[in-house]
Amino acid sequence: MVDMSSLMRAPAVAKAMAWVEAHVPQIVEEAIRICEIPSPTFEEGERAAYVRDRFLRLGLCAAEIDAAGNARGVRPGTGGGPGLAMAAHLDTVFPKDTDVRVKRQGTRLLAPGIGDNSVAIAALLAMVEALNVAGIKTAGDLYLASDTGEEGLGDLKGMKAFMADVKDHVAAAVAIEGMKINRIIHVAVGSRRYKVTYTARGGHSWGHFPSPSAIHILGRAIADISRLEVPTDPKTTYNVGVIHGGTTVNTIAAEADMLVDMRSVDPRALADLERRLLAIVETAAREGDGQVKLDLVGDRPAGSIPADHPVVETCRAVHRALGLTTYSEASSTDANVPLGQGLPGVCISITEGANEHRLDEYIETGPIPVGVKNILLAALALTSKR
């Protein structure tokens, strides 16, 4: 592993870090500009175009919007070091007409999406500019993206496309989130989500009793699902989150549906749960004389690397060098994609904040320079010759 203190003493690195210190107002302005371009999942086009233009002006190679809508660019290395993918997602959970104007309150910036994930995109751009200004060439190539579809039903669409393209050129991937600067995620909670729709003959509750009922079938399926045993280690969970069905009290339901969520930190435990749950779903239809339709509405791969993996150790060494107090948690981020591919992946962050996914979301500007250094040093260390 790269020695962090000698890395930070290198004159070019010191220059890059000094540039970051000196340009916090510019980085903050960039985060605000990005935040004020609405970018709901599936509607990231305008923000992606802005970031692609910034990539171009920063001199990245092959700066483009790819087929998945990601803003992409490459910063070639000198050769001989491992390639690294870095990504900060473009999308927010807020509808297009949400007021995304950023308010300042002392050291805080308040706006929906400011921390999740505008400040992370701004930090990624600042990192490139700092490297440029300091004249730093990394050994390995840097594959950079601001990607689509990280939130909700986006289902990691952008990151999946990005990693499919670059996975053979990189040795690791770093996802960048705005908040929780002390956190390193190296365990990806995978999820599989289904909309399950039952149909059955139905009819009048008196005249056609006991004609098959989609609601009765659904009830039996939920009852059996609710009795599934799952391991606590590796942590694995399930949930029937939403149900609908039927038309009136005296009509035997012809249709009923449920949304089912399954999660695990372990791909095999997730696959095993899914196999057992779908068997219940299909048995209920067969035994209840109905039909079932399955729609996969969510698919986020599980995966992990151990806490002592060199990539995690490197990120922890960066934290130590910057005075951060590292903690880890399992979560679902863009890092799910490399971890699901068996590629080392982590998610690291830029600053502190709160209320993500709420209209009163905010971040602190104070930690931003440390956050930019966090990803800059990680990028340098993870592309160094071994």
Add this chain to the structure above:
Amino acid sequence: MVDMSSLMRAPAVAKAMAWVEAHVPQIVEEAIRICEIPSPTFEEGERAAYVRDRFLRLGLCAAEIDAAGNARGVRPGTGGGPGLAMAAHLDTVFPKDTDVRVKRQGTRLLAPGIGDNSVAIAALLAMVEALNVAGIKTAGDLYLASDTGEEGLGDLKGMKAFMADVKDHVAAAVAIEGMKINRIIHVAVGSRRYKVTYTARGGHSWGHFPSPSAIHILGRAIADISRLEVPTDPKTTYNVGVIHGGTTVNTIAAEADMLVDMRSVDPRALADLERRLLAIVETAAREGDGQVKLDLVGDRPAGSIPADHPVVETCRAVHRALGLTTYSEASSTDANVPLGQGLPGVCISITEGANEHRLDEYIETGPIPVGVKNILLAALALTSKR
């Protein structure tokens, strides 16, 4: 039992029947006027006021709107015969803004509510006028109502209030429906309906698993309900007709509800089913660590009299005298109320038609005079000295 052919040969009765034959256009006009006064369940006031005024002008005693919103009146008899309650419901299933203008198409009248139940109210008024014109005094008193709340969530509210008042003064009750002139209902399908609402702790599907879920509790309750055994004779049924629950796929549901329908032709079978079903509902809440709230949203008493009961025989004799081909079916009508009280009750009808509870509802005008005679002769026979 009254001899039907000698009854019909009585000059006054022949005169009343001749009046009916000669005034079909007037009866049709009355049905149209009534139909064109919107009268959804719980909003029958304007139609009730109209019928009350007609009762007044027909010389009924104690013509009034009662506390339940029924138009009521009494036609006193000469004494010595059994009292009879007769009722034709005021309400329709159609919202207030429904276009209830009546269209004529050859021998048909088309409009929402024309057959269910405007023509029955018009027939009741015509019966009184025919008795008046012919100078007929019945032996027993006639207690007449056009009643509220027969449809849907009205839960027989009007009929319940009417029968509570008159049950000690009558020996039988006749409900009048517009359609199915050949039908005599003497078996009342009773129903009990609940809205069952579960609440539970809920939480995040990953972070709080396995926190209690209202949907999982509901599913287990539905599964157990769907396995309840009920008798086919006396016919008894149940149905979970509508379900809702949860907010998002990755939220453990804090609330979920269902609408449950239970029906039987036998009050004891219905009570037994209800006891077993509510035990399931409560056990599910307890075992699933949730709470349950029960709202009784429907309560229609079951009950029946046998096919050879004198009241049924009388109605069948009237049918025979008018050339009708009697059939019987169990159903839920205003006759549920007397049958549930242990009082002889039937439901008989005025004409043919179709598509009740639909916007394209229609009736045939041809059978109307036979239908008016049907209730007139039944009224005479059922109030005669024994």
